[in-house]
Amino acid sequence: MRKYYLAYEERYRKLHDEGLTWFSDIPSPELLDWVENNNISLEDEICEIGCGEGRDALYLSNKGYKVTAIDVSESAILKCKELARIKGVHIDLKVADALSLSEVTRKYKWVYSIATLHMLVDDNDRYNYLTSLYNLLEPSGNLLLVNLGDGEHERKTDITHAFQLQERNHSASGRKVMIASTTYRGVNWDYHKKELERIGFNIEEAFNTENKEYGKCMTVYLSKKGDDDSKRYLKQGS
Numbered sequence: 001m002r003k004y005y006l007a008y009e010e011r012y013r014k015l016h017d018e019g020l021t022w023f024s025d026i027p028s029p030e031l032l033d034w035v036e037n038n039n040i041s042l043e044d045e046i047c048e049i050g051c052g053e054g055r056d057a058l059y060l061s062n063k064g065y066k067v068t069a070i071d072v073s074e075s076a077i078l079k080c081k082e083l084a085r086i087k088g089v090h091i092d093l094k095v096a097d098a099l100s101l102s103e104v105t106r107k108y109k110w111v112y113s114i115a116t117l118h119m120l121v122d123d124n125d126r127y128n129y130l131t132s133l134y135n136l137l138e139p140s141g142n143l144l145l146v147n148l149g150d151g152e153h154e155r156k157t158d159i160t161h162a163f164q165l166q167e168r169n170h171s172a173s174g175r176k177v178m179i180a181s182t183t184y185r186g187v188n189w190d191y192h193k194k195e196l197e198r199i200g201f202n203i204e205e206a207f208n209t210e211n212k213e214y215g216k217c218m219t220v221y222l223s224k225k226g227d228d229d230s231k232r233y234l235k236q237g238s
């Protein structure tokens with residue numbers, strides 16, 4: 001049986017065949033804030049998991065960062081390669097399933113993942129995904145996690161409907177398109193913090209954000225460092 005989180009591959013393939021991309025080329029504001037707040041040096045390498053068509057990775061590499069970007073969708077990585085070539089930037093791109101990232105053996109000081117965890121409906125899949133992110137970090141590494149949801153309302157879609165076509169508005173062209181539904185799981189802050197702490201992450205900050213691409217999001221700054229409780233200052237949803 002096809003894995004439900006491959007439904008985005010179907011969506012991308014259909015749109016790319018029609019000469020469209022799904023996402024805008026505007027980088028995530030949460031990513032820009034994280035890079036600035038952490039004063040990330042151009043010497044440090046950054047790894048993105050679930051890069052999609054690459055709007056964030058393309059932005060960072062254009063700014064001079066060395067970026068590795070991974071997605072389970074081959075079509076997404078092909079599109080990102082094409083856009084990188086057009087922009088004249090280099091990104092180390094890989095097709096890989098983040099639920100079992102055995103092919104990536106190196107570690108990073110900075111890892112981020114935008115709008116990917118919320119696609120994972122199954123508890124075990126979420127656990128494996130978060131474990132992969134944890135294992136990708138250097139001992140003092142940092143992770144930015146941004147996912148859809150308001151941190152209050154819990155909802156999950158039926159994974160057996162992930163590949164069903166649904167009519168959606170394609171925002172850049174204004175066209176109606178029939179694309180794979182994909183999946184969604186919104187969790188509340190209490191659940192989210194517990195699943196992160198169970199893996200061993202330190203939650204440095206956790207707060208609600210809102211952006212044009214996704215609307216309401218839950219944003220978390222995480223680290224792998226020690227057990228320094230003074231670093232745990234939770235803003236909203238604590």
Ligand SMILES: C[S@@+](CC[C@H](N)C(=O)[O-])C[C@H]1O[C@@H](n2cnc3c(N)ncnc32)[C@H](O)[C@@H]1O
Pocket residue numbers: 005006008009023049050051052053054055056070071072073076096097098099113114115116119
């Ligand atoms: C909503 S899109 C977000 C794309 C990109 N981060 C952005 O915001 O433009 C979610 C992405 O997660 C990818 N994804 C889902 N499950 C994954 C997995 N197990 N491993 C790697 N990528 C995955 C999908 O293929 C899709 O590109």
